[in-house]
Amino acid sequence: MKRFLVKLVLGSFLWPFAQVLSRLLVCLSATPQLLYRLSHSDVIAQLCGRNLFRAPWASDVRLEGKTVLITGANTGIGKEAAADLATRGAKVIMACRDMEKAQVAIKEVKDRSLNENVVCMKLDLADTKSIREFAQAINEGESKLNILINNAGVMVCPYSKTADGFEMQIGVNHMGHFLLTYLLLDLLKRSSPARIVTVSSMAHSWGSINLDDINSERAYDKNKAYAQSKLANVLFTRSLAKRLQGTGVTAYSLHPGVVQTDLWRHLNGPQRFVMKIVSPFTKTSAQGARTTIYCAVEPALDQESGGYYSDCAAANCSAAGKDDELAQKLWELSCRMLNITWD
Protein backbone atom coordinates (compact mmCIF):
# COMPACT_ATOMS: atom_id res chain seq x y z
CA MET A 1 0.00 0.00 0.00
CA LYS A 2 2.84 2.32 0.97
CA ARG A 3 4.63 1.47 -2.24
CA PHE A 4 1.49 2.13 -4.20
CA LEU A 5 1.05 5.55 -2.58
CA VAL A 6 4.68 6.46 -3.28
CA LYS A 7 4.20 5.46 -6.92
CA LEU A 8 0.97 7.43 -7.10
CA VAL A 9 2.49 10.59 -5.61
CA LEU A 10 5.64 10.33 -7.69
CA GLY A 11 3.60 9.42 -10.74
CA SER A 12 1.23 12.33 -10.41
CA PHE A 13 4.17 14.62 -9.71
CA LEU A 14 6.20 13.33 -12.62
CA TRP A 15 3.29 12.96 -15.00
CA PRO A 16 3.26 16.58 -16.22
CA PHE A 17 7.02 16.39 -16.78
CA ALA A 18 6.61 13.12 -18.65
CA GLN A 19 3.93 14.71 -20.76
CA VAL A 20 6.03 17.77 -21.55
CA LEU A 21 8.94 15.47 -22.39
CA SER A 22 6.83 13.29 -24.66
CA ARG A 23 5.37 16.36 -26.42
CA LEU A 24 8.86 17.71 -26.90
CA LEU A 25 9.91 14.41 -28.41
CA VAL A 26 6.89 14.40 -30.72
CA CYS A 27 7.67 17.98 -31.72
CA LEU A 28 11.29 17.16 -32.36
CA SER A 29 10.43 14.12 -34.43
CA ALA A 30 7.88 16.18 -36.35
CA THR A 31 10.25 19.07 -37.01
CA PRO A 32 11.48 17.84 -40.38
CA GLN A 33 7.88 17.30 -41.44
CA LEU A 34 6.95 20.71 -40.07
CA LEU A 35 9.74 22.39 -42.02
CA TYR A 36 8.79 20.33 -45.01
CA ARG A 37 5.20 21.46 -44.76
CA LEU A 38 6.18 25.04 -44.04
CA SER A 39 8.36 25.12 -47.10
CA HIS A 40 5.31 24.10 -49.07
CA SER A 41 2.82 26.46 -47.62
CA ASP A 42 1.16 28.51 -50.35
CA VAL A 43 3.36 31.57 -50.13
CA ILE A 44 6.64 29.73 -50.09
CA ALA A 45 5.44 27.23 -52.67
CA GLN A 46 4.54 30.18 -54.89
CA LEU A 47 7.90 31.78 -54.30
CA CYS A 48 9.95 28.69 -54.83
CA GLY A 49 7.65 27.05 -57.34
CA ARG A 50 7.57 23.90 -55.26
CA ASN A 51 4.91 21.68 -53.80
CA LEU A 52 6.12 18.80 -51.71
CA PHE A 53 2.62 17.50 -51.09
CA ARG A 54 2.56 16.23 -54.64
CA ALA A 55 4.87 13.55 -55.91
CA PRO A 56 7.44 15.11 -58.26
CA TRP A 57 6.28 14.97 -61.87
CA ALA A 58 7.99 12.37 -64.00
CA SER A 59 7.30 11.08 -67.48
CA ASP A 60 8.76 8.48 -69.78
CA VAL A 61 7.58 10.26 -72.96
CA ARG A 62 10.07 9.58 -75.77
CA LEU A 63 10.93 12.12 -78.46
CA GLU A 64 12.61 10.09 -81.20
CA GLY A 65 12.06 11.81 -84.54
CA LYS A 66 11.22 15.17 -82.89
CA THR A 67 13.27 18.36 -83.08
CA VAL A 68 13.58 20.68 -80.10
CA LEU A 69 15.09 24.18 -80.09
CA ILE A 70 16.10 25.80 -76.79
CA THR A 71 17.39 29.36 -76.45
CA GLY A 72 19.98 30.12 -73.78
CA ALA A 73 20.90 26.44 -73.51
CA ASN A 74 24.56 26.77 -72.57
CA THR A 75 23.86 26.99 -68.84
CA GLY A 76 21.22 26.85 -66.10
CA ILE A 77 17.67 25.74 -66.81
CA GLY A 78 18.19 25.69 -70.58
CA LYS A 79 21.11 23.28 -70.40
CA GLU A 80 19.24 20.94 -68.04
CA ALA A 81 16.19 20.96 -70.31
CA ALA A 82 18.46 20.22 -73.28
CA ALA A 83 20.03 17.23 -71.50
CA ASP A 84 16.62 15.83 -70.51
CA LEU A 85 15.03 16.23 -73.94
CA ALA A 86 18.11 14.77 -75.65
CA THR A 87 17.91 11.79 -73.27
CA ARG A 88 14.35 11.27 -74.53
CA GLY A 89 15.77 10.87 -78.04
CA ALA A 90 15.01 14.28 -79.60
CA LYS A 91 17.31 16.16 -81.91
CA VAL A 92 18.22 19.17 -79.77
CA ILE A 93 19.32 22.53 -81.15
CA MET A 94 20.99 24.62 -78.47
CA ALA A 95 20.72 28.30 -79.47
CA CYS A 96 23.46 30.20 -77.67
CA ARG A 97 25.12 33.59 -77.94
CA ASP A 98 28.47 32.46 -76.50
CA MET A 99 29.82 29.72 -78.73
CA GLU A 100 32.77 28.96 -76.44
CA LYS A 101 30.46 28.22 -73.52
CA ALA A 102 28.14 26.41 -75.92
CA GLN A 103 30.91 23.99 -76.98
CA VAL A 104 31.50 22.97 -73.37
CA ALA A 105 27.75 22.65 -72.75
CA ILE A 106 27.08 20.58 -75.85
CA LYS A 107 29.76 18.07 -74.86
CA GLU A 108 28.15 17.73 -71.44
CA VAL A 109 24.66 17.34 -72.94
CA LYS A 110 25.89 14.67 -75.37
CA ASP A 111 27.77 12.79 -72.63
CA ARG A 112 24.84 12.84 -70.24
CA SER A 113 22.15 11.98 -72.77
CA LEU A 114 24.19 9.51 -74.85
CA ASN A 115 22.61 11.28 -77.82
CA GLU A 116 24.93 12.59 -80.55
CA ASN A 117 22.07 14.37 -82.31
CA VAL A 118 22.67 17.64 -80.44
CA VAL A 119 23.89 20.78 -82.18
CA CYS A 120 24.56 24.33 -81.10
CA MET A 121 23.99 27.42 -83.19
CA LYS A 122 24.78 31.06 -82.66
CA LEU A 123 21.85 33.25 -81.59
CA ASP A 124 22.05 36.66 -79.96
CA LEU A 125 18.57 37.69 -78.89
CA ALA A 126 19.83 41.22 -78.31
CA ASP A 127 20.23 41.72 -82.04
CA THR A 128 17.39 41.25 -84.56
CA LYS A 129 19.95 40.70 -87.35
CA SER A 130 21.33 37.69 -85.47
CA ILE A 131 17.77 36.43 -84.83
CA ARG A 132 16.88 36.72 -88.52
CA GLU A 133 20.07 34.96 -89.63
CA PHE A 134 19.53 32.21 -87.08
CA ALA A 135 15.88 31.69 -88.09
CA GLN A 136 16.84 31.61 -91.76
CA ALA A 137 19.41 28.88 -91.03
CA ILE A 138 16.80 26.88 -89.12
CA ASN A 139 14.13 27.32 -91.80
CA GLU A 140 16.55 26.26 -94.52
CA GLY A 141 18.29 23.48 -92.60
CA GLU A 142 15.51 21.80 -90.64
CA SER A 143 12.58 19.90 -92.05
CA LYS A 144 10.65 20.16 -88.77
CA LEU A 145 10.51 21.88 -85.41
CA ASN A 146 8.27 20.26 -82.80
CA ILE A 147 9.18 22.11 -79.62
CA LEU A 148 10.44 25.68 -79.33
CA ILE A 149 11.59 26.65 -75.84
CA ASN A 150 12.01 30.40 -75.35
CA ASN A 151 14.22 30.11 -72.30
CA ALA A 152 17.07 32.64 -72.53
CA GLY A 153 16.87 35.59 -70.20
CA VAL A 154 18.64 38.40 -68.42
CA MET A 155 17.64 39.72 -65.02
CA VAL A 156 18.02 43.07 -63.26
CA CYS A 157 21.02 44.12 -65.32
CA PRO A 158 22.30 47.71 -65.39
CA TYR A 159 20.63 49.86 -68.04
CA SER A 160 21.77 49.00 -71.54
CA LYS A 161 20.21 48.61 -74.96
CA THR A 162 20.06 45.90 -77.58
CA ALA A 163 21.50 46.45 -81.06
CA ASP A 164 18.05 47.71 -82.08
CA GLY A 165 17.73 50.19 -79.23
CA PHE A 166 15.41 48.17 -76.96
CA GLU A 167 16.03 48.18 -73.22
CA MET A 168 18.01 44.97 -72.63
CA GLN A 169 15.52 43.01 -70.47
CA ILE A 170 12.42 43.67 -72.56
CA GLY A 171 14.60 43.36 -75.67
CA VAL A 172 16.06 39.92 -74.93
CA ASN A 173 13.35 38.35 -72.76
CA HIS A 174 10.35 39.47 -74.82
CA MET A 175 11.15 41.16 -78.16
CA GLY A 176 13.85 38.67 -79.12
CA HIS A 177 11.62 35.66 -78.46
CA PHE A 178 8.61 37.37 -80.06
CA LEU A 179 10.56 37.83 -83.30
CA LEU A 180 12.12 34.37 -83.14
CA THR A 181 8.71 32.72 -82.70
CA TYR A 182 7.28 34.79 -85.56
CA LEU A 183 10.08 33.71 -87.90
CA LEU A 184 9.79 30.02 -86.97
CA LEU A 185 6.01 29.81 -86.88
CA ASP A 186 5.42 28.35 -90.34
CA LEU A 187 7.91 25.58 -89.62
CA LEU A 188 6.22 24.89 -86.28
CA LYS A 189 2.81 24.77 -87.96
CA ARG A 190 4.09 22.37 -90.62
CA SER A 191 5.49 20.18 -87.80
CA SER A 192 2.28 20.10 -85.74
CA PRO A 193 1.53 18.91 -83.17
CA ALA A 194 4.07 21.39 -81.90
CA ARG A 195 4.57 23.39 -78.73
CA ILE A 196 5.99 26.80 -77.84
CA VAL A 197 7.16 27.03 -74.25
CA THR A 198 8.17 30.43 -72.87
CA VAL A 199 9.98 30.65 -69.56
CA SER A 200 8.48 33.52 -67.58
CA SER A 201 8.68 34.02 -63.82
CA MET A 202 6.46 34.68 -60.85
CA ALA A 203 8.14 38.12 -61.00
CA HIS A 204 5.59 38.82 -63.76
CA SER A 205 3.03 39.39 -61.01
CA TRP A 206 4.92 42.45 -59.72
CA GLY A 207 5.05 43.94 -63.18
CA SER A 208 3.06 46.14 -65.50
CA ILE A 209 3.57 47.02 -69.15
CA ASN A 210 4.59 50.63 -69.61
CA LEU A 211 3.15 51.05 -73.09
CA ASP A 212 4.29 54.70 -73.23
CA ASP A 213 7.89 53.94 -72.30
CA ILE A 214 8.49 50.21 -72.70
CA ASN A 215 12.24 50.84 -73.10
CA SER A 216 12.39 52.63 -69.71
CA GLU A 217 14.04 55.66 -71.33
CA ARG A 218 12.43 58.15 -68.95
CA ALA A 219 13.12 56.17 -65.80
CA TYR A 220 14.83 52.81 -65.31
CA ASP A 221 14.11 50.51 -62.40
CA LYS A 222 15.91 47.24 -63.12
CA ASN A 223 13.47 45.18 -61.02
CA LYS A 224 10.42 46.71 -62.70
CA ALA A 225 12.02 46.22 -66.11
CA TYR A 226 12.57 42.52 -65.38
CA ALA A 227 9.01 42.11 -64.08
CA GLN A 228 7.68 43.92 -67.17
CA SER A 229 9.58 41.55 -69.48
CA LYS A 230 8.29 38.48 -67.63
CA LEU A 231 4.70 39.80 -67.72
CA ALA A 232 5.23 40.29 -71.45
CA ASN A 233 6.13 36.55 -71.67
CA VAL A 234 2.79 35.62 -70.05
CA LEU A 235 0.76 38.02 -72.22
CA PHE A 236 2.58 36.89 -75.37
CA THR A 237 1.75 33.24 -74.64
CA ARG A 238 -1.89 34.11 -74.02
CA SER A 239 -2.22 36.07 -77.26
CA LEU A 240 -0.23 33.51 -79.22
CA ALA A 241 -2.49 30.65 -78.12
CA LYS A 242 -5.55 32.52 -79.41
CA ARG A 243 -3.91 33.10 -82.78
CA LEU A 244 -2.81 29.47 -83.01
CA GLN A 245 -6.21 27.92 -82.35
CA GLY A 246 -6.84 25.05 -84.74
CA THR A 247 -3.24 24.90 -86.00
CA GLY A 248 -2.03 22.07 -83.75
CA VAL A 249 0.55 24.40 -82.22
CA THR A 250 0.04 25.12 -78.52
CA ALA A 251 1.72 27.63 -76.20
CA TYR A 252 2.63 27.66 -72.50
CA SER A 253 4.36 30.05 -70.13
CA LEU A 254 5.81 29.10 -66.78
CA HIS A 255 7.57 29.95 -63.55
CA PRO A 256 10.49 27.56 -63.01
CA GLY A 257 10.86 28.25 -59.28
CA VAL A 258 13.67 30.11 -57.58
CA VAL A 259 16.61 28.36 -59.15
CA GLN A 260 20.31 28.60 -58.38
CA THR A 261 21.72 29.71 -61.73
CA ASP A 262 23.90 32.40 -63.28
CA LEU A 263 20.76 34.53 -63.65
CA TRP A 264 21.47 36.06 -60.25
CA ARG A 265 24.77 37.51 -61.45
CA HIS A 266 23.52 41.12 -61.34
CA LEU A 267 22.07 40.97 -57.82
CA ASN A 268 23.57 43.46 -55.39
CA GLY A 269 25.16 42.58 -52.02
CA PRO A 270 22.00 42.63 -49.85
CA GLN A 271 20.03 40.73 -52.52
CA ARG A 272 22.76 38.07 -52.65
CA PHE A 273 22.62 37.82 -48.86
CA VAL A 274 18.84 37.23 -48.96
CA MET A 275 19.30 34.61 -51.67
CA LYS A 276 21.87 32.84 -49.46
CA ILE A 277 19.39 32.71 -46.60
CA VAL A 278 16.58 31.33 -48.74
CA SER A 279 18.88 29.00 -50.66
CA PRO A 280 17.69 25.87 -48.76
CA PHE A 281 14.26 26.49 -50.32
CA THR A 282 15.58 27.08 -53.82
CA LYS A 283 15.92 24.62 -56.65
CA THR A 284 18.89 23.21 -58.48
CA SER A 285 19.02 23.83 -62.24
CA ALA A 286 17.79 20.27 -62.83
CA GLN A 287 14.79 20.79 -60.53
CA GLY A 288 14.21 24.21 -62.10
CA ALA A 289 13.98 22.64 -65.56
CA ARG A 290 11.14 20.26 -64.61
CA THR A 291 8.24 22.62 -65.39
CA THR A 292 9.81 23.54 -68.73
CA ILE A 293 10.10 19.84 -69.60
CA TYR A 294 6.56 19.24 -68.33
CA CYS A 295 5.19 21.95 -70.64
CA ALA A 296 7.24 20.56 -73.51
CA VAL A 297 6.21 16.90 -73.30
CA GLU A 298 3.31 16.19 -70.91
CA PRO A 299 0.54 14.53 -72.96
CA ALA A 300 -2.17 15.88 -70.62
CA LEU A 301 -1.39 19.38 -71.97
CA ASP A 302 -2.21 18.43 -75.57
CA GLN A 303 -5.58 20.14 -75.32
CA GLU A 304 -4.43 23.13 -73.24
CA SER A 305 -2.92 26.31 -74.64
CA GLY A 306 -2.16 29.82 -73.45
CA GLY A 307 -1.86 28.95 -69.76
CA TYR A 308 0.70 29.61 -67.06
CA TYR A 309 2.35 26.79 -65.13
CA SER A 310 4.45 26.37 -62.02
CA ASP A 311 5.82 23.29 -60.32
CA CYS A 312 4.59 21.02 -63.12
CA ALA A 313 0.95 22.09 -62.79
CA ALA A 314 -1.36 24.83 -64.00
CA ALA A 315 -0.94 27.93 -61.85
CA ASN A 316 -2.62 31.28 -61.38
CA CYS A 317 -0.97 34.21 -63.10
CA SER A 318 -1.59 37.80 -62.05
CA ALA A 319 -4.66 39.79 -63.10
CA ALA A 320 -2.44 41.74 -65.53
CA GLY A 321 -1.35 38.42 -67.01
CA LYS A 322 -5.01 37.74 -67.94
CA ASP A 323 -5.69 41.21 -69.36
CA ASP A 324 -6.55 40.56 -73.02
CA GLU A 325 -6.73 44.27 -73.87
CA LEU A 326 -3.22 44.79 -72.51
CA ALA A 327 -2.04 41.65 -74.33
CA GLN A 328 -3.39 43.02 -77.61
CA LYS A 329 -1.75 46.43 -77.07
CA LEU A 330 1.57 44.77 -76.26
CA TRP A 331 1.24 42.60 -79.36
CA GLU A 332 0.65 45.63 -81.60
CA LEU A 333 3.49 47.59 -79.99
CA SER A 334 5.88 44.63 -80.37
CA CYS A 335 4.99 44.31 -84.07
CA ARG A 336 5.56 48.04 -84.60
CA MET A 337 8.90 47.99 -82.78
CA LEU A 338 10.07 44.92 -84.70
CA ASN A 339 8.66 46.21 -87.95
CA ILE A 340 6.65 43.04 -88.66
CA THR A 341 3.05 42.33 -89.55
CA TRP A 342 1.56 39.58 -87.40
CA ASP A 343 -2.23 39.71 -87.03
Ligand SMILES: NC(=O)c1ccc[n+]([C@@H]2O[C@H](COP(=O)([O-])OP(=O)(O)OC[C@H]3O[C@@H](n4cnc5c(N)ncnc54)[C@H](OP(=O)(O)O)[C@@H]3O)[C@@H](O)[C@H]2O)c1
Ligand atom coordinates in the same frame (compact mmCIF):
# COMPACT_ATOMS: atom_id res chain seq x y z
N1 LIG B 1 16.90 31.23 -61.97
C1 LIG B 1 15.73 31.61 -61.47
O1 LIG B 1 15.54 31.66 -60.24
C2 LIG B 1 14.59 31.97 -62.39
C3 LIG B 1 13.36 32.30 -61.82
C4 LIG B 1 12.31 32.66 -62.65
C5 LIG B 1 12.49 32.66 -64.02
N2 LIG B 1 13.70 32.33 -64.56
C6 LIG B 1 13.86 32.38 -66.03
O2 LIG B 1 14.47 31.19 -66.47
C7 LIG B 1 15.13 31.43 -67.72
C8 LIG B 1 16.49 30.78 -67.71
O3 LIG B 1 17.28 31.41 -66.75
P1 LIG B 1 18.38 30.67 -65.86
O4 LIG B 1 17.96 30.80 -64.47
O5 LIG B 1 18.72 29.36 -66.40
O6 LIG B 1 19.59 31.72 -66.04
P2 LIG B 1 21.04 31.58 -66.69
O7 LIG B 1 21.73 30.41 -66.12
O8 LIG B 1 21.64 32.93 -66.54
O9 LIG B 1 20.71 31.28 -68.22
C9 LIG B 1 20.26 32.29 -69.08
C10 LIG B 1 20.62 31.93 -70.49
O10 LIG B 1 20.18 32.98 -71.35
C11 LIG B 1 21.24 33.30 -72.22
N3 LIG B 1 21.16 34.65 -72.74
C12 LIG B 1 21.23 35.81 -72.08
N4 LIG B 1 21.20 36.83 -72.95
C13 LIG B 1 21.12 36.30 -74.18
C14 LIG B 1 21.08 36.85 -75.48
N5 LIG B 1 21.16 38.16 -75.71
N6 LIG B 1 21.00 36.01 -76.53
C15 LIG B 1 20.96 34.68 -76.35
N7 LIG B 1 21.01 34.10 -75.13
C16 LIG B 1 21.10 34.92 -74.07
C17 LIG B 1 22.48 33.11 -71.36
O11 LIG B 1 23.64 33.05 -72.17
P3 LIG B 1 25.09 33.41 -71.56
O12 LIG B 1 25.53 32.20 -70.83
O13 LIG B 1 25.90 33.68 -72.79
O14 LIG B 1 24.91 34.59 -70.69
C18 LIG B 1 22.13 31.80 -70.69
O15 LIG B 1 22.39 30.73 -71.55
C19 LIG B 1 15.15 32.95 -67.89
O16 LIG B 1 14.19 33.33 -68.83
C20 LIG B 1 14.77 33.48 -66.51
O17 LIG B 1 14.14 34.73 -66.58
C21 LIG B 1 14.76 31.97 -63.77
